[in-house]
Amino acid sequence: MKNYSFAILKKLTFILFLVTIISCSEQVTISKNAFVIKNISIIDPIDGFQSVKHVVVEHDLIAMILDKNYKFLANEDKIIDGSGKFLIPGLWDAHVHFSYDKNLTSSMPRLFLAHGITSVRDTGGPIDYVLKAKEFSLNEPLKSPNIFIAGPLIDGSPNVYNDSSPSFPLLSIENKDIIDIESNTLGLIDKEVDFLKAYEMLNENQFLTLTKIAQKRKLNVTGHIPLSMNLFSAVNSGLNGMEHLRNLELSIASNAEELYEERIQMLKNPNGLLGSTLRSSIHSKQRMSAIDSVDNNKFEEAANLLASKNVWQTPTLILYRSYAQKSHLNPSFLLELNKLPQQVKQKWSNEIAASDTIIDKSSVRYSNWIVDAVSKLHKNNVPFMAGTDTPIGYLIPGRSLHRELEILVESGLSNLEAIKTATVNPATFFGIENKVGRIKNGFMADLLILNSNPLNNISNTQNIHAVIKNGHFLSRKSLDSLLYNNHD
Numbered sequence: 001m002k003n004y005s006f007a008i009l010k011k012l013t014f015i016l017f018l019v020t021i022i023s024c025s026e027q028v029t030i031s032k033n034a035f036v037i038k039n040i041s042i043i044d045p046i047d048g049f050q051s052v053k054h055v056v057v058e059h060d061l062i063a064m065i066l067d068k069n070y071k072f073l074a075n076e077d078k079i080i081d082g083s084g085k086f087l088i089p090g091l092w093d094a095h096v097h098f099s100y101d102k103n104l105t106s107s108m109p110r111l112f113l114a115h116g117i118t119s120v121r122d123t124g125g126p127i128d129y130v131l132k133a134k135e136f137s138l139n140e141p142l143k144s145p146n147i148f149i150a151g152p153l154i155d156g157s158p159n160v161y162n163d164s165s166p167s168f169p170l171l172s173i174e175n176k177d178i179i180d181i182e183s184n185t186l187g188l189i190d191k192e193v194d195f196l197k198a199y200e201m202l203n204e205n206q207f208l209t210l211t212k213i214a215q216k217r218k219l220n221v222t223g224h225i226p227l228s229m230n231l232f233s234a235v236n237s238g239l240n241g242m243e244h245l246r247n248l249e250l251s252i253a254s255n256a257e258e259l260y261e262e263r264i265q266m267l268k269n270p271n272g273l274l275g276s277t278l279r280s281s282i283h284s285k286q287r288m289s290a291i292d293s294v295d296n297n298k299f300e301e302a303a304n305l306l307a308s309k310n311v312w313q314t315p316t317l318i319l320y321r322s323y324a325q326k327s328h329l330n331p332s333f334l335l336e337l338n339k340l341p342q343q344v345k346q347k348w349s350n351e352i353a354a355s356d357t358i359i360d361k362s363s364v365r366y367s368n369w370i371v372d373a374v375s376k377l378h379k380n381n382v383p384f385m386a387g388t389d390t391p392i393g394y395l396i397p398g399r400s401l402h403r404e405l406e407i408l409v410e411s412g413l414s415n416l417e418a419i420k421t422a423t424v425n426p427a428t429f430f431g432i433e434n435k436v437g438r439i440k441n442g443f444m445a446d447l448l449i450l451n452s453n454p455l456n457n458i459s460n461t462q463n464i465h466a467v468i469k470n471g472h473f474l475s476r477k478s479l480d481s482l483l484y485n486n487h488d
């Protein structure tokens with residue numbers, strides 16, 4: 001009898017077990033190397049908004065995205081409550097300089113991560129120095145954003161960033177002729193740079209040699225339009241990206257040909273000026289007058305060319321806004337300085353205290369012009385990336401990217417389009433758009449959990465609840481300790 005009832009019990013248990021399986025067919029067991037973010041709204045840069053999903057992260061990947069009727073078998077510490085929160089991909093700053101201030105370099109990874117920046121593009125620095133930053137990102141992916149490097153600015157002669165003053169540290173490599181360009185560019189490619197950056201003092205032959213090598217080796221070239229060329233010839237010879245919309249105005253002014261002739265004379269540099277001085281003398285002579293005489297038809301023509309050739313624009317609007325508004329004089333900026341290592345904080349504070357407070361009208365005009373130019377190019381379907389030039393212009397690494405997104409929205413991008421410029425667009429520039437920058441199965445688990453919806457207000461990207469880097473969860477508390485850890 002006892003045995004009999006035991007057998008029934010066994011049978012019953014078996015049936016119950018089956019029922020459990022049948023009724024909970026949508027039950028998922030969370031494995032040891034995984035966790036789930038429950039009940040969160042997803043904002044994918046391409047697919048847009050999807051409400052209340054569960055996102056399973058396993059190792060460093062997004063393993064599953066499930067509907068709300070799924071249940072989870074897991075320890076409590078494997079379940080993150082995402083109710084009322086919003087998941088976006090980790091952000092990119094597509095224009096940074098790790099080597100600009102060497103006292104800041106080692107703090108930049110923590111500042112980027114703490115602000116939700118999980119990937120960056122270093123747009124110019126000595127090759128061995130930026131290689132080290134990249135190696136650190138590969139060896140310590142939980143302590144650093146992913147870093148993509150160009151190596152040094154490939155400049156002509158005299159080069160601009162040649163260590164002539166603290167404002168012009170050695171970020172570039174001087175190339176006197178075509179042979180220099182060939183050997184230096186191939187040398188960088190051998191060191192496995194991710195892209196190349198052309199700079200302003202290159203002559204036309206040097207530039208053509210550079211773009212030819214890059215095309216052969218399948219690397220993108222971004223940069224400043226060389227002063228010896230115009231936008232049309234630079235783009236038609238293979239420029240894939242432009243930083244700061246640099247020298248756009250010189251090519252679309254009604255007197256562009258005259259400006260060009262004048263520039264070619266100045267570039268002969270009869271007085272043997274330093275590269276930085278020569279460049280700024282050309283800019284101060286030509287930039288504002290070019291803006292005053294922009295020819296709308298030429299602008300349209302340039303926009304159409306940039307769109308048809310898919311030339312990526314990284315306008316660094318925040319850099320010009322900061323120069324124009326002298327944002328560093330704002331009392332709230334003093335609080336931001338607490339994020340910096342002591343030595344850098346001291347240096348910036350001293351410089352800011354000694355700096356003049358007069359607002360420069362042409363800086364304001366240029367900053368407004370560049371916002372309008374972005375608006376126009378965007379309407380013409382020219383592709384954009386969000387980048388800042390941090391730490392130049394007292395731009396705090398990480399923080400400045402969120403301000404760039406705000407100004408991109410001010411320039412007419414929708415909130416979702418602005419998010420694209422800092423996620424899927426830079427991933428596309430590097431050809432990794434099937435791995436990084438979206439919220440889809442199998443993509444890198446570099447993610448931000450936000451407390452409020454960035455589609456309602458782009459400033460909500462700053463309201464960060466947590467960051468996930470390579471599948472590793474960083475709570476608000478750990479982000480704060482990264483932000484204000486001034487022991488470095």
Ligand SMILES: [Zn+2]
Binds near residue numbers: 095096124
């Ligand atoms: Zn830069």
